[in-house]
Amino acid sequence: MARQLLLALALLAAIHCACAAKSVLVLLQSGTTADKYSGFIDGLGAAGFAVEVKGHKDTGLKLREYGTWLYDDLVLFAPKAEGFGGSIDQQTILDFVDSGHNVLLAVNSEVSEAMRNLAAEFGVDLDDRGTKLFDHFSYATTADGKHDHNLVASYDLADAPVIVGGPYKDPVLFRGLAATVPADAELATVVLSAPATSYSHDPRKSMLEPPSLMVGAAASLVTAVQARNNARMVVAGSTDMFSNDLAGSANRAFCLTLALWAFQERGVLVASNLRHHLLGSDEQPAGYRVNDEVEFAVDVMEVTGGVAKPYKVDDLQVEFVMLNPYIRLPLQHDGQGVFSLRFMVPDVYGVFKYVVDYSRRGYSYIKLTHQVPVRPFKHNEYERFLVCAYPYYASALSVMLAFFSLSFFFLYHK
Known part of the structure; x- marks a missing residue:
């Protein structure tokens, strides 16, 4: 009986894992070009994704049905698409992102205005249609041995291993369209930059002066x-x-790692079990008294490929805030994913909040808040005798002694 129960539980776990596989919709310029990207698509399948490949003009396309999203992630390899078949349009894709889903968009020099507008919605300004990236120093050769100055070889990866993987011995090869990202963009990270000797230009036009924007890094x-x-x-x-x-260069590993990050299989932080209590007690109080000694703790795990492991950093902070932070201190971790801190409640009463606001490049954001009131001492909680008040006690006693001495002397001596 016990063996049957174990087998049933194992079957349920297998069904749960199969149902939990993330689904990816890959939209291509044409359904017949699927073989061109078969290595990349097979890599997604090997990583555990349920991949569905379609042409971007398929009349049955839809991302949402009856208010439910049908896919977890979207891949767009249709650079010339001016629109999509079925019920997919730009607003649907933006709603897809707003609901927490992910998009991988790749274009080329024949990019359509619709794809440029979609990239602009993500904060990336693609160069004009027809332009290409050139480099007469850092370039690669084609399979037939010809020098291709449009096939740019770049080693300029961002210092974010969780996004780009690596390190790679070979360069990442790029043939296509350059883009710019505003310097003050808080949400965007340039993960692959052009070499310093590269430039963007439309070969159909004469270059009257050197390009000023799409140059180098x-x-x-x-x-x-x-x-x-x-x-x-x-x-x-x-x-x-x-x-x-x-795929023979570093591209296969780089592109697959990039896709895994985009689809939240890398760099995912999960914070849970926020708790606090007075020292010497395990119960979480409804509020504190000024100058109480308390301990705050939160569990943070890093999920990679569906496997959770303790997150270990020294730059995770907690703030104790009432309008402005009264306390901002780094949390200490125990190596098992538990971050904690002991501190004394400030001598200010009011409504405070615990705030954990953590952002690190390549990792998902952590934003936790928890409200807790802080009250002053009650009238019966003050100490009756304070060491710092001894001079006042002594002055009162000296006045009393002087009064009795003067009275005794006045009454019993002429």
């Missing part, structure tokens, strides 16, 4: 964006970098 080749709701978007200026033709 100012040109973004791949940009990662994480919205405030932790939805993730990746905008790549090259569809070829995901293709089988360039």
Whole structure:
């Protein structure tokens, strides 16, 4: 009987895992181009995703049905698309992101205005249609041995291993369209920059003067964006970098790692079990008294590929806030994912909040708040004798002694 119960539980666990597989919709310029990206798509399948590949003009396309999203993630490899089939449009994709889902967008030099507008919604300004990235120093050769100055070889990866993986011995190869990202963009990270010797230009036009914007490291080749709701978007200026033709370099590993990050299989932080209590007690009180000694704790785990492990950093802070932070201190971790801090409640009463606001490049944001009131001492909680008040006690006693001495002397002596 016990064995049957164990088998039933194992079956239920297997069914749960199968049902929990994330679904990815891949929209291509044409359904016949699926073989071009078969290595990348197979890599997603090997990572545990349920991948569905369709052409962007398929009449049965839909992301949502009866208010329920049908997919967890969306891949757009249709750079020339001016629209989509079925019920998908730009607003639907933006709603998809607003609901916490993820998008991987790749374009090329033939990018349509619709795709440029979608990338702009993600905070990435793609260069004009027809322009290409050139580099006469950092370039690669094609399979037939020809020098291709449009096939740019870049080692300029962001210092964010959780997004880009690596380190890689070979460069990442890029053939396509450059982009710019505002310097003050808080949510965007340029994960692959152009080499210093590269520039963007439309080869059909004459170059009367050197380009001023899309030059060198100012040109973004791949940009990662994480919205405030932790939805993730990746905008790549090259569809070829995901293709089988360039899989022999570092592209295969880089593109797959980038996709895993975009689909929240890497760099996901889960904070839970926020708690606080007075020292010497395990119960969480409804409020504090000024100058109480308390302990605050929260559990933070890093989830990679569905596996949770303790998060270990020294820059996670907690604030004790009433309008302004009265206390801001780093949390100490025990190596098991528990971050805690002991401190004394400030000598100010009012309504305070615990605030944990953590953002680190490549990792999902943590935003936790918990409200707790702080009251003053009650009338019967004050100490009756204070060490700091001894001079006042002595002055009162001296006045009393002087009064009795003067009275005794006045009454009993002439």
